[in-house]
Amino acid sequence: MPIESPLFLLAFDHRSGLVRGMLRGQETRAGELLPDAKQVIYEGVRSAGAGRIAGSAGAEPAGERSWQPGVLVDEQYGGSVVGPAKAAGLATAVAIEASGQDEFELEYGDDAAAHIEALAPTYAKVLVRYNPGGDASANARQCERLAEVSRMVAATSSELLFELLVPPTTAQLDSVHGDRDRYDAELRPQLTIDTIAAFQAAGVEAPLWKLEGFETVEQAEAVARQGGAPCIVLGRNAPQERVEHWLSVAAAAEGWEGFAIGRSIWWGAISGYLHDGLPRDVAVEQIAAQYAQAIDVYLAAEQRAAV
Template sequence: QGAPRDAAGLLVDEQFGAEIARTAKHEGYLFAMPVEKSGQDEFDFDYGEDFGTHILDFDPTFSKVLVRYNPDGDREMNATQLVKLKKLSDWLHDNGRKFLFELLVPAEPAQLESVGGDAGRYDKEVRPGLMVTAIRDIQTGGVEPDIWKIEGIDTAEDCQKIAAQARSNGRDDVVCVVLGRGANDDAVVNWLQQGASVPGYVGFAIGRTIWWDALKAYLASETDRSAAVKQIATNFLRMIEVYTAASGDQNHI
């Protein structure tokens, strides 16, 4: 049951999961580690100019960034972010390393106002087009991810546009994965189904939707460890089944 060992992995940070990262490396699991300083609107390196030393020390399969970039947002902040991200992108590719880019496009006030303050409408009607533009801006800035983590998209048509931009101009090996956003099960299932049907999408990066409830219950002593592990595994397996059923490719995770 589950995904093949070479088609599944984990995301873990150095601050709280250094031992887990080293175990994952030792046991041959795929794993990603973040480079960004968490909890900030503007991208910055968690370890400043020393980012490369930390990457080489842990040797993750993927180095990951989370970036908030709205093409209609603060121009100076966007430009500053791109300079730093290009530095990272160049270093990673110069050192033969893989780059995982999580793109978030938070609504600007005017954009939200244009849909009557409805965040759901923003996600459906406005954000997909902004994501295409954001990816193009980032590529034009010289930033070249290997994998794009894409916030859940409600239609296959919009997924196709995003994947086309991600793979434009000869970037045939670049791929996208569906990001869960901590959303409810029904929303995530729909996002998986839409993305899975699109060439260029190869899997998903879902966390809280899979493990949050079980972990919360365990920490509150409402369930034991084995039951929590079983529930998380069941949730993970279901997401795999949803994705593979929609993609028609059992190895496309």
């Protein structure tokens, strides 16, 4: 399916963290509650994206910027939305990493390619945590594994979406006196460039990067140049003001083409739906409104940058 730019993915591929953080003593009911919750989130995306599906007749009012809505889900709890999302014209991405692991592992091991082909999403997504100053052996293993995964995904009908987190080492955090914001602003941009370069040297080819946000356009563009492929910004469950800043920076930067953000958009509505009697249609409306707001922030910043 052709993908228009920018691409706006609503990410709800969370698994182990969602079970722990959302179900509040009902963990044994995860297989019952979470697929329904993820259907609600999908309905929010579908509602906000109705009439905006790239390529559909009359989708865009004259003079307005086209954009591509989409979903990032997991197979375990969210696999049932992939088919309907594809049929509705949304971009689809499916997580293929094992959940909750510090070091990358494939969710289905040697059967991963078959699982990708069965769902046939637009993108097969990997989540990788890597810091060039971290454990050298672990870093080498991850580079080798991800090169193999890159080749595996390239042989399927999907493309690789590489989600990269660069958490600080203790020494790096100490160097900025424990200030995570200073780490993000002062150290993480170059560490991200170095990390991408390490994976590229190992043979990873990523048609799309999903990366943490940056403080300045110059930082974001430097990272995108190293990536050599479109980048989309993730939210990292940061406060709304910070997420909106990252969106605005990405929208103004060359090489950045949208976002993939999640919990800040749907967590409150899903918590209300599962625990507090929030009606399903209201939860859908709240998610649609939050998703649309993030899109508006991005498009407004893009328009300002173009002036």
